[in-house]
Amino acid sequence: MSTMSDRYTPAEIEARWRQKWEAEGIYELDDERPGKRFYWLTMLPYPSGDLHIGHWYAMVPSDAGARFKRMTGHNVFFPIGFDAFGLPAENAAIKRNIHPREWTYANIERMRGQLKSMGAMFAWRNEVITCEPEYYKWNQWIFRKLFDMGLAYREFAPVDFCPSCNTTLAREQVVGEARLCERCDTPVVKKELNQWKLRITRYAEELLDFSGLEWPEAVRVMQTNWIGRSEGVEFEMAVEGSGQAIRVYTTRPDTIFGITFCVLSPEHPLVEELAAPAQREAVRAYREQARNRSEVERMSEARECDGVFTGAYARHPFTGKPVPIWIADYVLMGYGTGAIMAVPAHDSRDFTFAGRYRLPIVPVVRPAEEVRPGEGVRPADGARPVDAARPAAAVPGGDGAAGGAGLPYTEKEGSAMFESGPFSGLVWPESFRAVAEALEKKGTGQRSVKYRLRDWLISRQRMWGTPIPIVYCKACGTVPVPYEQLPVRLPDDAVYKPTGESPLKYHEGFLRTACPACGGPAERETDTMDTFVCSSWYMYAYLSPYWKRGQRLAPADTPWEPERGRQWLPIDQYTGGIEHAIMHLLYLRFFAYALADAGALPLRAPVRRLFNQGIILGEDNEKMSKSRGNVVNPDDIVARYGADAVRLYLMFIGPWDQGGPWNPQGIEGVVRFLHDIWYLIVRPGPAAAPANAARATELRRAVHRTLKRAGEDYQSFKYNTLIAALMVLRNQLKTCRAETEGSPAWEEAIDTLLLMMAPLAPYATEELWQRRHRGASIHVQPWPRCDPALATEARVTVIVQVNGKVRDRIELPLGTPADRMQAAALEQPKVRDALGKLAVRKVIAVENKLVNIVAG
RNA sequence: GCGAGAGUGGCGGAACCGGCAGACGCGCUGGAUUUAGGUUCCAGUACCCUCGGGUGUGGGGGUUCGAGUCCCCCCUCUCGCACCA
Numbered sequence: 001m002s003t004m005s006d007r008y009t010p011a012e013i014e015a016r017w018r019q020k021w022e023a024e025g026i027y028e029l030d031d032e033r034p035g036k037r038f039y040w041l042t043m044l045p046y047p048s049g050d051l052h053i054g055h056w057y058a059m060v061p062s063d064a065g066a067r068f069k070r071m072t073g074h075n076v077f078f079p080i081g082f083d084a085f086g087l088p089a090e091n092a093a094i095k096r097n098i099h100p101r102e103w104t105y106a107n108i109e110r111m112r113g114q115l116k117s118m119g120a121m122f123a124w125r126n127e128v129i130t131c132e133p134e135y136y137k138w139n140q141w142i143f144r145k146l147f148d149m150g151l152a153y154r155e156f157a158p159v160d161f162c163p164s165c166n167t168t169l170a171r172e173q174v175v176g177e178a179r180l181c182e183r184c185d186t187p188v189v190k191k192e193l194n195q196w197k198l199r200i201t202r203y204a205e206e207l208l209d210f211s212g213l214e215w216p217e218a219v220r221v222m223q224t225n226w227i228g229r230s231e232g233v234e235f236e237m238a239v240e241g242s243g244q245a246i247r248v249y250t251t252r253p254d255t256i257f258g259i260t261f262c263v264l265s266p267e268h269p270l271v272e273e274l275a276a277p278a279q280r281e282a283v284r285a286y287r288e289q290a291r292n293r294s295e296v297e298r299m300s301e302a303r304e305c306d307g308v309f310t311g312a313y314a315r316h317p318f319t320g321k322p323v324p325i326w327i328a329d330y331v332l333m334g335y336g337t338g339a340i341m342a343v344p345a346h347d348s349r350d351f352t353f354a355g356r357y358r359l360p361i362v363p364v365v366r367p368a369e370e371v372r373p374g375e376g377v378r379p380a381d382g383a384r385p386v387d388a389a390r391p392a393a394a395v396p397g398g399d400g401a402a403g404g405a406g407l408p409y410t411e412k413e414g415s416a417m418f419e420s421g422p423f424s425g426l427v428w429p430e431s432f433r434a435v436a437e438a439l440e441k442k443g444t445g446q447r448s449v450k451y452r453l454r455d456w457l458i459s460r461q462r463m464w465g466t467p468i469p470i471v472y473c474k475a476c477g478t479v480p481v482p483y484e485q486l487p488v489r490l491p492d493d494a495v496y497k498p499t500g501e502s503p504l505k506y507h508e509g510f511l512r513t514a515c516p517a518c519g520g521p522a523e524r525e526t527d528t529m530d531t532f533v534c535s536s537w538y539m540y541a542y543l544s545p546y547w548k549r550g551q552r553l554a555p556a557d558t559p560w561e562p563e564r565g566r567q568w569l570p571i572d573q574y575t576g577g578i579e580h581a582i583m584h585l586l587y588l589r590f591f592a593y594a595l596a597d598a599g600a601l602p603l604r605a606p607v608r609r610l611f612n613q614g615i616i617l618g619e620d621n622e623k624m625s626k627s628r629g630n631v632v633n634p635d636d637i638v639a640r641y642g643a644d645a646v647r648l649y650l651m652f653i654g655p656w657d658q659g660g661p662w663n664p665q666g667i668e669g670v671v672r673f674l675h676d677i678w679y680l681i682v683r684p685g686p687a688a689a690p691a692n693a694a695r696a697t698e699l700r701r702a703v704h705r706t707l708k709r710a711g712e713d714y715q716s717f718k719y720n721t722l723i724a725a726l727m728v729l730r731n732q733l734k735t736c737r738a739e740t741e742g743s744p745a746w747e748e749a750i751d752t753l754l755l756m757m758a759p760l761a762p763y764a765t766e767e768l769w770q771r772r773h774r775g776a777s778i779h780v781q782p783w784p785r786c787d788p789a790l791a792t793e794a795r796v797t798v799i800v801q802v803n804g805k806v807r808d809r810i811e812l813p814l815g816t817p818a819d820r821m822q823a824a825a826l827e828q829p830k831v832r833d834a835l836g837k838l839a840v841r842k843v844i845a846v847e848n849k850l851v852n853i854v855a856g
Numbered sequence: 857g858c859g860a861g862a863g864u865g866g867c868g869g870a871a872c873c874g875g876c877a878g879a880c881g882c883g884c885u886g887g888a889u890u891u892a893g894g895u896u897c898c899a900g901u902a903c904c905c906u907c908g909g910g911u912g913u914g915g916g917g918g919u920u921c922g923a924g925u926c927c928c929c930c931c932u933c934u935c936g937c938a939c940c941a
Contacts, residue, residue: 177938221860222936230940250941263941305939335940342941348857349939452940581936652881654869663868669881721870724880731880799876804922806876844921850875854921 008678010642014763018116026777027121029077029543031567038074039568040066041539041607043576043584044128047082047107051114053632053650053662054624057616060647061656061719062575063120067759068714069573070121071783077568078121079542081128082108085136085531087165087183090464094496100464101492104131114635119643119762121779126542130534134546136466137487138559139533142591144469145555145598147480151199154470154478159195159457160188166500167461168195170530171454172226172583182583196468196527197455200590204229204451206604207589214609216657219581226582228452233436234337235445237262237314239274240322246270246314249336249450252412253439254431257420258343258364260354262314262325263307265333266290274325276311283308283327290329305330305353317444318421328353336450344408351408363407368416368427456587458530463494463502465528473515473522482516484552488524502526535584536591539606543568558600571607578612585610611717614659616650621661632662644761645671651719651760670723674764676730677757681750681768685741695736696745702732703749704790710756711786723760729753752784800825801852807834818845825851 021027042062045055063078070076089100096103108129115122128135146152159168162181168191173182181188200207204227210220232251239245248262264271266287275283286308307328314323323341330349331340344354345363354361409415416427426434439445459468467488469481481488491510494503504510504526515522537559541547544561558565576584588606595601617623618630625631637646648670654660706729713722733749740746751772758765758778769778793814798821800808808830812821822845825831831853838855845851 176936218860218936225859225937228937228940232941248941252941330939330941332940337941340941347941349941352939450940452937578935652868658862658869660868663882666868666882673881720868721880724870727880797876801875801922804875809876842921844875846875850922852875852921 006679006682008675008764010644010763011639013767014117014119014643017763017766018119021777021779022116022124024777025125026780027078027123028125029079029123030075031564033075035070035073035075037568038069038076038573039539039571040069040076040078040573041542041571041575042078042080043574043580044081044083044535044538045111045115046086046088047084047104047111048088049107049110051111051634052624053634054616055115056118056634056646057650057659058575058577058613059115059120060118061613061651061717063118063122064647064651064719064759065573065575065714065717067121067762067779068783070779071755071759071781073782076121077126077542078123079126079128080115080120080122080124081126081538081542081545082111082130083531083535083538084108084129084131085465085528085534087167087462087464090462090496093464094498097496099492099494099496101131104464117635117638117643119647121762123542126545128538128541128545130531130538131464132546133487133489134549135541136534137553138537138541138547139466139529140469140481140486140488141483141553141557141559142537142595143466143529143533144480144483144486145600146198146594148555149594149598151202151594152196153199154194154196156192156194158190158192161191161193162186162188165462168193168457168459170457170532170583172456172586193459195457195459196470196525197457197459198590198594200456200587201451201453203590203593204453205449206593207453207586213605213607215607216578216610216612218578219585219610219612222581223586226453226586230450230452232336232448232450233439233445234448235317235439237317237323237341239270239325240313240315242274242312244270244274245444246274246325246339247337248339248341249448250341252343252346252432253435254412254415254417254420254423254426254428255343255346255365256316256318256341256435257417257423258345258362259316259323259341260344260360260362261342262323263331263340263342263350263353264310264325264327265331265338266327266329267333268327268338271310271327274310274312279309279311283310286327305349305356307353307357309357317439317442324359326353326357334454335452346408346410348408348410361407362419363409364420365412365415365417365428365431366409367411368414371416371418371425456530456590458533459527460530461502461526462528463490463496463504465531466533467504467510468525468527468529470525471513471515471522472525473518473520475520476515476517476522479515479517479522483555483557485516486553502528504528532583532587536587537595539571539574539588540565540569540601562602566602569601570603570605573609573611574607575611575613577615581612611657613656616653616659617661619662619664632664637667641667641671642674642763644764645674647762648674648723648760652723654720656717656719673723673727673730674761676734677753678764678768680730680733680737682771685737690739691743692736692739695739696743699732699736699740699749700745701790701793702729703745703752704787705793707752707756707784707786708788708791711783714759719760726753726757754778755781755784796848798825798848799850800828800831801850802831802834802855804852805834807831814848816847818847821845821847821851825853 042059066076066078084104089104092103093100130136143152160174161168162184164184164186165181169181169188174188175182179188180186207227208224208229230251232249233253234247234249236245236247246262246264271283305328307326310325310327312325314325316323331338342350344350344359344361346365412428416425417423417431423431423434436447467490469486469488471479471481473479491507494507496503511523511526513522513524540560543564547560548557592601592606593604596604618628620630622628622630634646645667649667652670706725709725710722754765754769762779766778795811796814797809798812799806800810808828810824810828812824822843835855840853840855842854843851
């Protein structure tokens with residue numbers, strides 16, 4: 001200590017304290033530590049090999065929040081781990097002819113060091129690596145559990161396939177209108193395959209319930225839209241000349257009298273049967289075309305809705321009139337019943353379709369105020385037989401001219417039915433209810449709720465993932481691997497070839513097994529699980545990593561120590577990127593429901609409070625990417641300025657949820673700030689001026705004002721304004737140093753400043769704290785107490801306006817009553833000047849703020 | 857098209873419930889120190905101006921004693937969803 005330099009040398013200081021904290025384990029999980037338990041979580045990183053500035057931006061402010069929480073008396077658990085399965089490892093393995101594990105663990109090794117340089121209070125002893133068999137055995141256990149509960153099933157169906165990643169994807173992993181792979185931006189293709197899915201749709205309704213969750217509005221809205229609940233009516237329409245009926249689904253039963261045709265999805269099972277002999281060939285050709293249509297074609301902007309008449313007619317449920325049945329690929333088999341009633345006057349897609357094939361357009365709802373009482377009480381004439389094979393002009397009454405301006409009219413709020421028989425005049429939502437009830441009474445329809453959410457496809461044709469614990473036996477069929485035989489391990493000697501196929505398919509040792517049911521020869525499932533399975537429950541695993549290591553698993557187990565779960569769950573604060581709004585955050589909630597129903601999890605809402613940080617952009621305000629050459633390497637900046645400066649700067653840039661561009665010059669400001677604090681403490685000040693009591697009191701007020709502000713800003717993650725407030729205090733300390741240094745006020749100011757800064761700049765504050773106090777770490781100190789009397793000013797500056805323009809300012813004691821303020825204001829010479837000859841009409845006085853004199 | 861969010865100096869951004877617009881920082885300008893550059897320190901920095909003041913928060917209207925903030929209309933940008941019946 002005697003040779004201690006007075007220079008600020010972050011590299012030396014940071015290495016020293018990092019070592020000390022680690023040796024003392026001050027950040028590790030400790031059930032016995034006093035204080036209310038608080039589980040603070042940042043999303044676990046993928047071990048890509050290099051820590052990106054984006055990782056810093058995600059984790060550093062999160063760490064600051066966790067540290068503040070600890071200072072305010074909480075027993076904080078802030079774990080970290082690695083989401084270690086995934087395709088990049090496999091690609092690297094092929095390229096270098098090594099095992100993906102080698103690549104992955106080398107990256108983890110490197111990233112651990114980088115993560116540690118951040119100076120975060122991670123509880124490293126609870127680290128979890130998801131590609132460990134002791135971790136993924138629980139993925140398999142959970143899969144098995146879901147299988148037993150009927151929540152995991154295998155289905156042969158059209159699925160999205162990424163030709164570049166050579167694997168199928170979940171619906172959530174297909175992005176945007178162009179339908180690109182979420183990982184590699186390649187357009188996905190449709191394939192029909194046998195795939196394992198998790199029945200997330202069973203929880204659709206519950207997933208819409210966010211009550212009690214402090215989650216950002218944006219996430220709640222996105223998830224709600226993704227789940228896409230709609231309330232409608234499903235009803236039967238008899239098909240003429242056959243015993244069959246088609247079931248259609250609509251959310252607009254009030255427009256039912258406007259039906260002019262029906263549309264089945266090309267894949268609808270009844271199509272073949274219904275098609276009239278004359279139309280059979282056209283129907284078959286269209287189905288063929290729809291099946292082969294590539295995604296690109298389907299999405300091309302020039303594409304219009306097309307379809308083919310089947311030659312069959314359905315009967316309108318109320319009028320009994322025949323309605324032509326078409327097939328068209330704008331109707332999807334995967335939603336509703338795969339069949340619709342088409343009301344072109346009140347649905348834009350039906351409208352386009354009707355326009356193209358010149359089908360009639362019959363309006364039956366319009367704004368309520370435009371519907372005259374008693375209008376159109378006779379049954380509508382909307383559904384006329386149409387010989388769609390001939391041009392519409394030749395169809396009696398089928399010239400589509402009934403439409404006119406203002407169509408399609410799709411508004412439902414405030415709309416009323418007309419020309420709809422007994423329903424005419426009914427206004428939404430009465431109109432919905434009345435038609436729905438009528439259909440229900442007939443016995444051919446019932447109200448029905450549909451969701452856009454699809455089941456989660458988890459099969460991946462990749463090797464570096466959790467093997468799906470299923471065996472296929474010629475005799476017994478699909479057999480789940482028994483709990484006690486888990487884990488099904490990945491082979492260590494798989495051969496990686498650039499064929500794009502999973503090596504598991506050719507690994508005899510893995511593939512060939514004995515059927516758990518009959519003992520006969522059987523084959524293992526070679527698909528692995530989506531890595532989002534790992535991240536759907538890792539937060540519980542952190543509590544007791546690799547629980548039941550080396551032990552046999554049983555159905556009644558819990559993948560983590562149950563007592564720990566009861567003590568520490570739910571996660572009190574979760575932070576991470578908004579890009580996970582749908583996938584990870586939806587799967588996580590689904591898993592919580594499923595695990596709770598399995599009796600494994602003691603709660604259904606796993607995350608109480610969520611915060612999404614923004615994205616840090618390159619200097620050019622663009623997303624960082626190697627191709628743009630605007631990537632900021634945190635290691636370089638740490639080497640130059642120290643981790644504390646990088647931490648401070650990332651939090652100073654702007655609101656955390658906003659992200660923003662990295663300005664390489666901007667960091668200088670926080671570097672100066674750190675230097676200023678450093679030299680205020682370690683170097684003797686200027687020759688002391690006589691101690692000044694008034695200055696000292698002023699300083700104390702500033703300190704407590706800042707303390708109040710800092711506490712508030714920490715809680716709402718407003719680090720940018722928090723740091724600005726600390727800088728203001730720094731400026732004041734520099735100004736008043738000569739007159740206050742050495743006084744109790746000065747000492748209080750310095751200690752308080754260090755404590756307020758500790759969560760932001762853990763290294764420098766620890767070093768300075770230890771130089772002043774020697775002993776327990778600054779990071780186990782309590783948050784300083786704020787004196788509210790000092791935090792508020794005794795006197796306030798009141799502005800005086802004349803007709804809304806500022807003319808003067810007056811200093812008044814806090815809480816001066818309005819009439820006294822008014823009197824004081826009117827006495828000011830400047831105010832008198834400004835008033836001149838004007839007569840005072842009115843005076844508005846707002847306590848502690850302003851006086852506005854209205855004159856004219 | 858639907859949904860969400862955002863438009864404030866040269867730049868990042870402040871501004872609680874409607875009450876001094878531009879805190880804090882970067883950059884820039886001038887000065888001091890320095891052989892020079894850098895560092896550091898001091899002063900200045902929204903715009904216009906006849907130095908009294910005037911104008912300013914994407915544009916236009918409105919409410920109010922008073923609007924960046926509230927209401928209506930419009931424009932621009934970012935994100936999410938998009939044949940979901």
